Amino acid sequence: MVLTFPHMGQMYIPAKAFFEEMGIETIPPPPVTKRTLELGTKYSPEFVCLPFKINLGNYIESIEKGADTIVITGSCGPCRFGLYGIVQVEILRELGYDVDILVLDPPREDYSKLMENLKKIGEGKDFKTVSRAARKAAPIVISCDKLYELAVYKRARERIKGDTDKILNEFERTVYNTHGADKITELLKLYSRKLKEIPEKEEYTPIYIGLVGEIYTLIEPYVNLDIERKLGLLGVHVSRNMKVDWWVRTHLLPDIPLRIKEKIILHRGRQYLGMCIGGHARQTIAHSINYAKEGYDGIIQVMPFACMPEVVAQSILPSVSRDKDIPIMTFTVDEITGDAGYNTRLEAFVETIKQRKIKA
Ligand code: SF4
Numbered sequence: 351m352v353l354t355f356p357h358m359g360q361m362y363i364p365a366k367a368f369f370e371e372m373g374i375e376t377i378p379p380p381p382v383t384k385r386t387l388e389l390g391t392k393y394s395p396e397f398v399c400l401p402f403k404i405n406l407g408n409y410i411e412s413i414e415k416g417a418d419t420i421v422i423t424g425s426c427g428p429c430r431f432g433l434y435g436i437v438q439v440e441i442l443r444e445l446g447y448d449v450d451i452l453v454l455d456p457p458r459e460d461y462s463k464l465m466e467n468l469k470k471i472g473e474g475k476d477f478k479t480v481s482r483a484a485r486k487a488a489p490i491v492i493s494c495d496k497l498y499e500l501a502v503y504k505r506a507r508e509r510i511k512g513d514t515d516k517i518l519n520e521f522e523r524t525v526y527n528t529h530g531a532d533k534i535t536e537l538l539k540l541y542s543r544k545l546k547e548i549p550e551k552e553e554y555t556p557i558y559i560g561l562v563g564e565i566y567t568l569i570e571p572y573v574n575l576d577i578e579r580k581l582g583l584l585g586v587h588v589s590r591n592m593k594v595d596w597w598v599r600t601h602l603l604p605d606i607p608l609r610i611k612e613k614i615i616l617h618r619g620r621q622y623l624g625m626c627i628g629g630h631a632r633q634t635i636a637h638s639i640n641y642a643k644e645g646y647d648g649i650i651q652v653m654p655f656a657c658m659p660e661v662v663a664q665s666i667l668p669s670v671s672r673d674k675d676i677p678i679m680t681f682t683v684d685e686i687t688g689d690a691g692y693n694t695r696l697e698a699f700v701e702t703i704k705q706r707k708i709k710a
Contacts, residue, residue: 351375351473354412355421356405357382359569360494361594365421367531368487372472372479377417378526379408382572386411391685393441399430400654400684401566404573406438413447420451421471423601429628429659464602486531488598493538495595497521500545502589505582507550515579517544554585557703560641561590562634563652564660568592573683574652575692584700589646591637592630615640622666629659635666642674648703649676655684677703 355365357379369376380386382404390407409420422435435451442449454467468480498518505514521541528537559581567573568590581588599608619636626632638649651667653660664680671678679699681692 351419351471352377352417353419353421353471354379354409354417357386357408357570358566359571359594360498361569363494363525363534364487364490364594364598366529367490367534368483369421369471370529371483371486371531372468372475374472377412377415379412380415381522382408382570386572387685393445395437397656398437399657400573401564401570402430402434402438403685404566404570405434406441409438409442409449410445410447413442413449418449419471420449421454422451423454431629483531490531490534490538491595491598493535493542495593497538497542497545500542502578502582503587504545504548504550505579506556506585506587507554509549509551511583513548514545514582517541517548555707557586557648557700557707558646559586559588559700559703560637560646560649561588561652562637562641562649563592563630563663564654564657565592565597565630567652567654567657567683569594573654574681575683575687575689577650577652577681577696580693580696581700584697586700589641591633591641618643622670623663627659627662629657631659631663634660634663635670638667638670638676638678639674642670642676646676647707648699649678650699651678651680653680653682655682677706 352375353369354377355362362378366376366378386404386407388407389410390403390405393410394403394406405422409417412420420435420438435453439449439451452467452471454464465477465480468484469475469477472480501514501518508514518541521537525534525537528534561568561577569592571578578588578590596608600612616632616636618639619632622639623632623635634651638651641649649667649671651660651664653664667678667680670676677699679695681695
C-alpha cells in the first residue's frame with residue numbers, strides 16, 4: 351500500500367509524519383499548481399465545488415508518482431463533502447486508476463471506529479504503533495500552525511519586504527524531503543528560530559483582519575490566491591479562524607477547553623444562524639461576531655464558487671457587519687479567478703479600513 355492524501359495548506363506535514371511513523375510508504379501530494387487544477391477541472395463534474403476539483407487533481411498527481419490508496423477525512427451534515435470520496439473513487443476508476451479511498455470519519459465520542467480504520471490503513475499494525483505515531487504527530491500539527499502564525503506576525507512587521515517568505519519557502523522545500531516526526535519537529539524549531547530573528551519595522555500601526563469561510567479555501571494558499579501573504583505584505587496582521595490544529599483538536603482530540611471556547615463562540619452567532627447547515631457556515635458567522643468583539647478592523651469571507659453553506663453565510667454577513675459596525679467583504683474563488691481584480695479589491699479594502707481608522 352502506498353498512501354497519499356489531499357494537499358491542504360500545511361496539513362501534509364503532520365499527516366506525512368504520522369504515516370511515516372506508522373511505517374507506511376507515503377507519497378505526499380505535490381504542491382497545488384495550475385496543472386493540479388487543470389487535471390481536477392477536466393475530470394470533475396462542472397458544477398462541483400472547487401476543493402473537489404483540486405483534490406482530484408492532487409490524487410491524479412500522487413497516483414502518477416506511485417500512490418495507490420487515498421486517505422481522506424469524512425464529514426457529516428448537508429454538504430457535498432460527505433460524497434467526495436465516493437464520487438472521486440468512481441471517477442478515478444473510470445480513468446483506469448486502480449485505487450482505494452479510505453475515509454477517516456471524525457470520531458465524535460467513539461474512538462474505536464477511528465482506531466479500527468487507522469489499523470486498516472496500517473495493515474494490521476497494533477494499537478501501540480498507531481497510538482505512538484499519533485502521539486508523535488499530534489504536536490507537529492500545533493507547531494506547524496504556530497510557525498505559520500509567527501510568519502503572519504512577522505510578514506506584517508518585517509523591515510525588509512519578503513524576508514518572511516524567503517524563510518518560509520526554504521522551510522517548505524526542506525520539509526518535503528525530511529522524514530519522520532523527530533526530524534520534522536527539529537526542522538520546525540529551526541525555522542521558528544529563523545523567523546523570530548527577522549528584524550521588524552520601528553514604527554508599525556497594526557491593521558487586524560479576520561479571515562472566515564470554507565475550511566479548504568482558507569487553508570490552501572493556492573486556492574485562496576495566497577490571501578494571507580498578500581494581506582501581510584500590505585502590512586495587515588491576519589487571523590484565520592480555520593486552522594488544521596483547530597480541526598484536529600476539536601474533531602479528533604478530546605481538547606475540552608478548546609471545545610468549550612468554540613461552543614461559546616458558536617453560541618454568540620446563534621441569533622443569526624443557530625444550526626449546522628453543512629460545511630462551516632455557522633463558524634463563519636459566529637467567528638465574524640467574535641472578531642468584531644475582539645476589536646478586529648475588518649473581516650474577509652473566503653469561499654469557493656457554489657459552496658452552499660457559505661452562500662447562506664454570505665447572505666447573513668451584511669447584517670453582522672451592520673449590527674457590529676465592522677467592514678466585511680466576501681471573496682469567491684473558482685478555477686478562473688484571476689490575480690489582478692482580486693489584488694485590487696484587497697488593496698481597496700485595506701485602504702478603506704485605514705481611512706476608517708484615521709477618522710475614528
Ligand atoms: S463546504 Fe462548500 S466547498 Fe466544501 S464541500 Fe461543502 S459545498 Fe463544497
